[in-house]
Amino acid sequence: xxxVTQTPKHLVMGMTNKKSLKCEQHMGHRAMYWYxxxxxxxxxxxxxxxxxxxxxNESVPSRFSPECPNSSLxxxxxxxxxxxxxxxxxxxxxxxxxxxSPLHFGNGTRLTVT
Amino acid sequence: GDSVTQMEGPVTLSEEAFLTxxxxxxxxxxxxxxxxxxxxxxxLQLLLKATKADDKGSNKGFEATYRKxxxxxxxxxxxxxxxxxxxxxxxxxxxxxxxxFGKGTKLTVNP
Numbered sequence: 001x002x003x004v005t006q007t008p009k010h011l012v013m014g015m016t017n018k019k020s021l022k023c024e025q026h027m028g029h030r031a032m033y034w035y036x037x038x039x040x041x042x043x044x045x046x047x048x049x050x051x052x053x054x055x056x057n058e059s060v061p062s063r064f065s066p067e068c069p070n071s072s073l074x075x076x077x078x079x080x081x082x083x084x085x086x087x088x089x090x091x092x093x094x095x096x097x098x099x100x101s102p103l104h105f106g107n108g109t110r111l112t113v114t
Numbered sequence: 115g116d117s118v119t120q121m122e123g124p125v126t127l128s129e130e131a132f133l134t135x136x137x138x139x140x141x142x143x144x145x146x147x148x149x150x151x152x153x154x155x156x157x158l159q160l161l162l163k164a165t166k167a168d169d170k171g172s173n174k175g176f177e178a179t180y181r182k183x184x185x186x187x188x189x190x191x192x193x194x195x196x197x198x199x200x201x202x203x204x205x206x207x208x209x210x211x212x213x214x215f216g217k218g219t220k221l222t223v224n225p
Contacts, residue, residue, distance in 0.1 A: 004157075006157075040218070040220075041217070041218070042203055042215035042216065042217055042218050043158065043215060045212060045213070048212075056212070090157050090158070092157075092158075100146045100163075100165045100207070102148060102160045102163055103158075103160070103213060104160070105150075105157035105158040105159065106157050107155075107156050107157045108156075108157050
């Protein structure tokens, strides 16, 4: 079982909907990440939070809005998405953002935008 | 910038065959190196890691050695099982602290 829990597992939304993806970890990790993964591709980094502050935003469109309410929770708010945003969205956490600290991934939310 | 190059897949093997997945990297300084595995319908799991030259990471029968002289981190397993069928990603973190992935190699093991 993964120690990073993501909900929902699957999400179908229209282009005018607003929805949120949720991620939770209780490993005491202080860094949390959002990745987007298209089929047969490696994950692409979207956002990094370090000690609950946004430290990296990889030029992600504003229709994706991250939020880190506390050290255990990470949300991704979605609004006015496009069909090409359909993908697997992965949350990950690590002890810190140092180079030797491996990431622990959740099982992802499979998002379909219609 | 930092980059990782993996052998192109897919790789198809029979059970108990020997596995090698090649991985080479380009990075400034001394990166940490990782292998992640993604089983169907799941997220990525850390398989093994090495943080300095000549370190050997190992887990579940898989091994990889950090070779600075050849900038490589090849994944090996002596006898694969059907349950090893998955996509394997080589990755590094360097000075930017971002995890840089290779393109992934899909492994299918047939009984």
